[in-house]
Amino acid sequence: MKRIFTLLICLAGISVMAQNLSTYDLTCENRVNPIGLDVTRPRFTWKIAAGGRNILQTAYSIRIATSPDFTKKNLVWDSGKVNTDESVLQTYQGAPLKSGQKYYWQVKVWDNQANESPWSTTAFWQTALLNPASEITAQWISSGIKADTAYGIVPQFRKSFSASKKIKSAIAYITSKGLYEAHINGQRVGDAYLTPGWTSYNKRLLYQTYDVTNLIKQGKNAIGVSLANGWYRGELGWEKKVNFYGKETALLCQLNITYADGKTESVISDGTWKVSNGPIQFSEIYDGEVYDARQEKAGWATATYDDKNWQAVVVKNFPKDILFSANHELITKHETFKPVKVLRTPKGEQVLDFGQNLVGWVQMKVSGNAGDKIVLSHAEVLDKTGGLYFDNLRNALAQDTYILKGQGVETYEPRFTFHGFRYVRVEGLKEPLNPDNFTAVALYSDMKPTGSFECSNPLVNQLQKNIQWGQRGNFLDVPTDCPQRDERLGWTGDAEVFSRTAAFNFNVNNFFSKWLKDVAADQNPNGAIPFVIPNALKGTFFDTPAGAAGWSDAGIIIPWNLYVVYGDKRVVEEQYPSMKAYLDYVRKAANNDLWNTGFQFADWLSYRVDDSKGLIGQKSAITDNYLVAQCFFAYNTSLMIKAARLLGKTEEVKDYEALLERIKAAFRKEFMTASGRLISETQTAYILALQFDMLPEELRPQAVGRLVDNIKSYNYHLTTGFLGTPFLTPVLTRFGRTDVAYRLLLQDTYPSWLYPIKMGATTVWERWDSMKPDSTFQDPSMTSFNHYSYGAVGDWMYRDVAGIDVDESGAGYKKIIIKPHLGDGLTSASAKIITNYGLASSGWKKDGKNTVYTIEIPANTTATVYLPTTNVPDIEEGGKPVSSDIKIDGIDGNHTKLLVGSGKYEFRVRN
Known part of the structure; x- marks a missing residue:
């Protein structure tokens, strides 16, 4: 009887677990119930919900019909039971789809605990006109x-x-x-x-x-x-x-x-x-717009x-x-803002302060006589006297005019323009300005938020907000820049350096995939990729020398980043001809594998002494253009090796591997002395050489030393530009100098990430000193207060400070790496990201003599957790010694490696 009772309890437990196994958040081509897909072989993704730890999918079944009742006569495709743990971007294998047809689909899964889920809720997609x-x-x-x-x-x-x-x-x-x-x-x-x-x-x-x-x-x-x-x-x-x-x-x-x-x-x-x-x-x-309501x-x-x-x-x-x-995803309305205050400028102008630099427009309610004219003028910042600063708009008027019809309360918002602004001057009102009648509306592509980061330092938290608002304001169908002035172009370099950070904050898989098709469409016949996409600079100076390191490389770097973050192999397949053509262009432009020809932006907007009167008292940080180009030549080639290997192009892998060795040899011959000193003694030179393994391994430690010495010589300030900045802190962390990386992150005087925040910034600036310490401005011809490039530091904050990363061998967060790097100045940090498998998170908090690490791993994934101790007994999980469902995988440097499955974990490590 006892054995029968025990068996019944076990069976009851299995039943409960089976009921807990389910699927949710079904997407087709990364969208929920999309209408108008012209993809002939769409891909399906689902997330798995299950109680307990170490849950893995072992099989799935998809059924698709032209009716939500899934009767046999309406069935279009039944995958049958597919034995696999893949649940992301699974491809339709049925008969050819019809134009304008609505298709319904469901999925069910089996897990490694012998549980079978019920059929999911019904999702659908509707095809576009396929011809x-x-x-x-x-x-x-x-x-x-x-x-x-x-x-x-x-x-x-x-x-x-x-x-x-x-x-x-x-x-x-x-x-x-x-x-x-x-x-x-x-x-x-x-x-x-x-x-x-x-x-x-x-x-x-x-x-x-x-x-x-x-x-x-x-x-x-x-x-x-x-x-x-x-x-x-x-x-x-x-x-x-x-x-x-x-x-x-x-x-x-x-x-x-x-x-x-x-x-x-x-x-x-x-x-x-x-x-x-x-x-x-x-x-x-x-x-802007002129609207005559009459x-x-x-x-x-x-x-x-x-x-x-x-x-x-x-x-x-x-x-x-x-x-x-x-x-x-198309451009839609998002957050709204009411004025936080009404200002009077020294000229007596009435100005609304919305408290946030945003991109969009202002809705207003007004009343008056027919013919009355209300003019809204948009600006990002105030000058040191409290007046509106318009000079950095250059030729952009950034002004909306509404002419009343004189019929009571009238409402207005623009339709076919957008502005980058925090402040709005209101002119023409015949009655006192009522801030309740004005609402700022944020406008950007309807990307779904995915990532968050917070820590114990309020300024760093504001930096994270600024990074995300910079992305919102500049991701309007294309990755633009400078949404306030007469530019707003899809600069490839800006998109490239920020793409990995962007993919943490929001789901940009479709956003970039769409843009990359235009990269290929506008690519020159010789393979060179223009500096802006769509190529609105065609016929200008910037069109002639197309093909510059760090800019045109977006055609290779971004497709690979999308694969790593989302597991999207198709985007690499589709872009591969463009990727290959661009690398072929660079190979032809190079002399004996040395890219030392043509126009280069190099380390754009790096520190110059005359920028802000040399406030840190040192030389300008100008890196040789072709040293930068050679490093990116190597970077591109290394990614092409990975892309060719992913697509099974064996001969091209061999070709690119041989090319990479020659590129590095040419670099060492041209830009490095025998002792390992580089011809440019700048932070960026050593950062790029270390990041892309351009130096012999035995010379890398001294290169790290030179980099750190350079940073110290600037009193722990960065001097990097667009191409050096994204790799500055990751290189320091990789080579054991996270302490220096933290000092740079937490530096709050010019030039630094936190300096603009101390100056009141709510978005990332184009230049380290767009506003100088004396509250004057940089050159108005190129001074944007909403420009996301330097926000690429977010990638390091997420992957190294909070410590949540993806193992490329399990792209799309199928295999997760949790490896936080603690440093002085922060007592806690955490990051969360909604992956294609579900929520993954990593956080740490210093607690007296211990550090507590809280981790969540989504179902159908695994993670390698690195905890900073070599003494396993110093680790507790859930208040107890590490249990048998967590595998200890040895010591890696000064870390203990743990292999974990899905679930929530709380590790406590003695400091």
Whole structure:
């Protein structure tokens, strides 16, 4: 009887565990229930929830149907039971998908405890038009209005139509040459802004897919679309170029209606549409908008509106063979801010302070007489007198003007522009300024937040906030820079140095994958990659010498980073031809494997004595351009070795391995003395040489010594620029000088990461001294207060200070490394990241004579934990000696290695 009772208890335990095994957060191509995917072999990801530790998936089964009931007649694909522990980006293997079809899917899993989960909740995706050139029967239409120019009006297009029967579904496919905003029956379509986004328009134009079933009614309907310049025809770059992609904006719109009886009908843009001018008299990315509410046409996008005075559109024969669906996250509204104070400048101007440097626009409520003009002028900072500082905007007006119609309380926000600002000057009010009537709205790509970091130092915590706000403000469909001035371009170098940090803070898999397609599209025939993507600098000085170290290398470095962080092998497969072509370009540009030709940015914006009058009293930190280039030549080649190995390109692996050895030999011959001294005695020179293993192993310790001596000579200040900064602290940690890395992180005088914070920064600055210690400004021609490049230190904070990293042999956090590096100045630090497997976290806190490490590892992953002691009895877990479900894997230097599975752990280590 006792044995039977025990057996029943065991079986009950198994039953409970089985009930606890489930799946959640199902995504298709990294998105939840996406609409409009043109991916013919989509990939599925799910997370596993289970009680207990050491949970691993052993098998999964996916089923896909055209109906959520998953009956046999509707079944499209059943994977069967697939024996694998892979749960991320698993590829569809069924029959060819159909355009515009909604597919439903579920997954179930089995684990290593012999448990089987129930089927997951039902998820879905809907395909786009998989052959848009033939399936989009809509015609391109343009306004034909003379005032519709690069500096003119924003026209409004409309079409009335009837839906004669009961509607089952209605799907809209819309794109434009320019920026569009659509309405159906007076209701806005979708929640995205600045659509269709920015791509290399003449090679890749994206369209958006919207489910508008709820907006269409049986009977009379109307669709209306506003069409603005945007990046297509408006100003691009500081040379004020207009009409860069074309002189005419145009609309392409198709509405596919399916009726309850199965019949279909399409409403398309064609010659039957009508057009008129609207209330937006001027709209431009850099300069802002002018909106005259007196010109509004009430109900213009409704079926009852009388458009007899509108004119016919002009049909255009623009190509449709460059159309692709937008598979990435679009730009949407996010955080809102109310003014934290109202200021009066020395000139008597009324200024709203929103407390945060952000990118977006201001919503306002005003009242007054018809013709009254309210002008909002945007700025990032105040000058030392308390006045608004506009000089760093250069030629960007950054101003929105609203002209009242005089009908009570009126509301306004822009539609086709954006600004980088914290402060807004308000002019034209006839009544006292009420801050409650103004709201700042943050606008950025709808990336999902994934990572967080905090520690015991409030300034470092603010640095983390600044890094994240810098990313928010500059990730608007492309990784831009300087969102306040006449630039806002997709600089490759900025994106490259920040990409790994970016991938911790937010899920940028789709964001960068989309941008990388334009990298390949705009790549020069010789393989060189332009400095900005999309290449808005074509035809300028910066276009001619395309192919510079650290900038053009984004075409190799970012795809590999996406693979490491997300386990996304497909992005490497798709980008590999571009990656290879770029490395081939560099090989040809090099002389005997020495890249010593062409234009180079080198260590852009590194410390110069004359920047702030040499406040630390030392020489400028100028690193030889070609020393930097040679190091990145090696870096690119090392990544190509990994990429070729990942893709099974054995012969190319051998070629690149031999090339790498020659590159290092050429470096040592050209830039290093026999004793290991480099020709540039700068922090960046030694950082890059150490980071990329350019020096013989026996000479590396003295190189570390020279690096540390250099840092000490600047009184523990950094002097690095864009290319040296990301590797400064990681190199110090790698070579045992975390103590110096901490001193640099916690330094709060110029130049340092915390100096801008002491000066009131809420985002990362473009230069170490964008605002000088005396509150004057750097050269206004290049002084941005929202520029994420130096925020690349975040990567070290997450991976080394908090200690949460990914083992490349288990890319995508399938294999996790937990290895915190403690240092003086902090008593605690922690980081969390939502991986494709679930939440992973690592934190530590000094507690008297002990340090407590709290760790969480998601299901279906494993981790190697490094604890700083060589004496295993000094380690406790959960208040007890290390248990048998944790494997002690020996001693590594001054650390004990532990192998752990999923679950939560609390280790206490005697100091």
